[in-house]
Amino acid sequence: MRQTQWNRRQALFAVGTSLACFSTTASARVASAGVANRGPRPNILWFVSEDNNPLMGCYGDPLARTPNLDAFAKRSVLYENAFSTSPVCSTSRFTILTGLYPESCSPAQHMRSTVAQLPKEIIPYPTLMREAGYYCTNNFKTDYNCSVDPQEIWDESSAKAHWRNRPQGAPFMAVFNYFTTHESQIFFETKGSITPSDVRVPGYLPDTPEVRGDIASYYNRMEILDRQFGERLAQLEADGLAEDTIIFYYSDNGGVFPRSKRYAYDEGLRTALMIHVPPKWQHLVDAPPGSRVKAPVTYADLAPTLLSIVGRPALPYMQGRALLGPYARPPLEFAFGGRNRMDENYDFVRSVTDGRWRYIRNYTPERPWGMHGSFEWLAKGYQSWEREKIAGRLDSDRLRFFQSKPYEELYDLSTDRDQLKDLSKDPAAQGQLIRFRAALDRHMLAICDNGFIPEGAPEEGYWNSRDRTRYPLERLMTIGAAAAQRDRKNLGLFERSLTDANPIVRYWAVMGLLMLGEAAGAQKPQLLALLRNDPSVQVRIVAAQAVAPFAAKEAVAFLGGVATSEQSFEIPLQAVAALTALGGLARPALPALKLTAKSSNEYVGEASRYAVARLEGTYTPATVTFDLDAISKPFRGEIPPPTP
The missing domain is CATH 3.40.720.10 (Alkaline Phosphatase, subunit A)
Structure with missing residues (x-):
């Protein structure tokens, strides 16, 4: 590609980034350096x-x-x-x-x-x-x-x-x-x-x-x-x-x-x-x-490294750095990672490490680490772990996986390779905690972290999420952190945000009430209003889950209807996830879940089969809820079946 074409591509992207919550370091390192002669x-x-x-x-x-x-x-x-x-x-x-x-x-x-x-x-x-x-x-x-x-x-x-x-x-x-x-x-x-x-x-x-x-x-x-x-x-x-x-x-x-x-x-x-x-x-x-x-x-560094090897700077949107070649850059202090929906299970976790310390932030701490995964549980180790839990043979370190999460975790990997001793409350580790909190906040803003957008919402997309009127990230980080801390002192923030014009703000206000549980009972009228009338189906789903302890019949009926609706798979999957989290309250939705257990979407089907087995009392750790025919489908990443 000619030099002028390369520069034109960089300039085209630079025009668009005026809306972006973009890393200034990533933008700065691509100046107008020339392409090496072939x-x-x-x-x-x-x-x-x-x-x-x-x-x-x-x-x-x-x-x-x-x-x-x-x-x-x-x-x-x-x-x-x-x-x-x-x-x-x-x-x-x-x-x-x-x-x-x-x-x-x-x-x-x-x-x-x-x-x-x-x-x-x-x-x-x-x-x-x-x-x-x-x-x-x-x-x-x-x-x-x-x-x-x-x-x-x-x-x-x-x-x-x-x-x-x-x-x-x-x-x-x-x-x-x-x-x-x-x-x-x-x-x-x-x-x-x-x-x-x-x-x-x-x-x-x-x-x-x-x-x-x-x-x-x-x-x-x-x-x-x-x-x-x-x-x-x-x-x-x-x-x-x-x-x-x-x-x-x-x-x-x-x-x-x-x-x-x-x-x-x-x-x-x-x-x-x-x-x-x-x-x-x-x-x-x-x-x-x-x-x-x-x-x-991190693997964000691989594409810039390839370009540097052939004598080209990284394009402006690339968020890593070249490891070798003429455009190699000095080492970074941190590596970042995260977890969102994994197979059929929704979660929202962000993590950062410097190689010695690892900091983890859980934005949906009400969900346990050990949510049953249909593919994961084909492994004998997962089945064995859950059997030990059911039998009451796990100590606190091994039982923790099946419990709800804290908002923050901090581990010293030099002395705790298995990350068993959470130091986030240790006074001696507060300096490191503050350091990593700040690093993660900077990173989330720099890359315009889309994690607060419910899957399937219209605000999804690279450029959509960089429109601050549609996706007010700084504000959502504040509300999301307050929600995940599960502190009653934030009730006022959630209540004010329930009527916000932005649907993602309303979503996270409801999430805050959901994570507070019974402490949010005073907001039952507002939650019912959102369940019945909110224009965002994602807001209605979390409102139904939040209000279910106080209005189970209406909430469960709504979730069952959404689960069986003809919508893109993300919406029924979120409804099934909410029903699963409700446990026995979701029993009236069994007929709906038995229908969705036959869904053409494997994740909806797997999540539903697990929920049905739980509600009917037939579940054991060896219960297969995975669609074994799906493993050879392209949706599974073009992988062949397991070999004995």
Whole structure:
């Protein structure tokens, strides 16, 4: 692409950002630097594994059998504190594709929300690399959590895509995604050199045969992955391309054990990232082979890094920084991540770490960590954990997962790797608490965090959310924090906000009353008025849940009607979630839930089947509520079924 075209693209976006709550540092670093003259350019190979923490010898794991990855680390730059921006693949891969946090472009922060629309100014990295003259292939998972058509952005995206198919002399960027360590692979036992008696059980999990079996199987999957990694490098070497290829190894999000994938703890967000730069291209990186970088990095940094390698600055909307190349930038102090809807379960969590400390903020603390997930619960470890809970055999550290959450959590990872000792109330840790609170607030404003927008609301969308009249983020952060703190002193704020003209403000005012529970009984008339008359169906849903303890018949009837309505799946799913949270009060909605259990949308169906089993008293931790036929559908991210 010509220099003038590149500058025009930057200028086009800059005009639009006058409305944006945009990172000033992100905007500043793209000045009008020129594109490097085309000459010899390195090839780029991405080896991407699924769903794993750095369970590798090179990352200090004494149990791992990963000789190829360990050898690779000795000739690469290893990032000790690398993090995905989300603890699940689809939302994480949105960031990798665009350089944006998914919560910047609602509904991309919600798992498998393929309706997220990218504005024309936001260009997926394969398109940018192709414009730079690269032959770009993807083999073969996509799962980008937005409306992008993979066949339009790649030269080839298939199970046969390979650098060997490139035009003669063309530099390539080849991505290979390995399913070997995907979550579903622990649904069946994988035997190998690691046995259940060898493993360490984290302090938040029960020490049961099922938990140990899942962990051992996963280590054995890592050993298989390591062998595949070695085979791919050998292929590159055999083709005579090793000296001209920069190689990235990373995992798309954190691990798969209970309370890791989908959760905003270290286990859900911490990943491996290593980058090998061959001697011919060492001028692109400051650190020598074998270096270890402690500064936090996230996957928002990957797209800017690719552009820097080919001599181009990041585009203005990109929220990360280049790690190498002429546009590399100094290390950052923090890495941010979050959790929103995961499969059928709604939540709203934000987290930040500097590598040692992890701060977590729960905006919907009335919801427990351990909401039943139909796909998660196919793992024997989850089933075992819940059985131990039902049997009353869990101590406080292990029972906590099934309880409601605090507003804030703070952990010192240097002494508490399992994040068991919450220091948010510790006087000695108040300095760190204040530091991380402020960092997270700045970040949410800088990226225009869309997390307060109910899924399916008309305010969703990159540019819609940057209109402060439609999405008053600073005000919503204040109301949302007050709601999540569940303090009666904020009743007046919620009551005043119930009549606000903005539907998202009304939504969070109702959420505040919902989280106060019985303390909000005096607002019954206002809640009933909203349930009956509010123009926003999302406001009516949360109003029904909030008023149900005082007007169950009307509230449950409304929620049952919405659950069975012919609306986009987000609305019925929110109604089913509200009915599930109501427990026994929702019993009159059983006929409606039995209908939605047959929904063509898998998430609505799964959530409904769980609710029905609970209300009918037939549920056990081994009850399968997942649509087993759905695992091979594209909606599941184009993944094959589990292999025994």
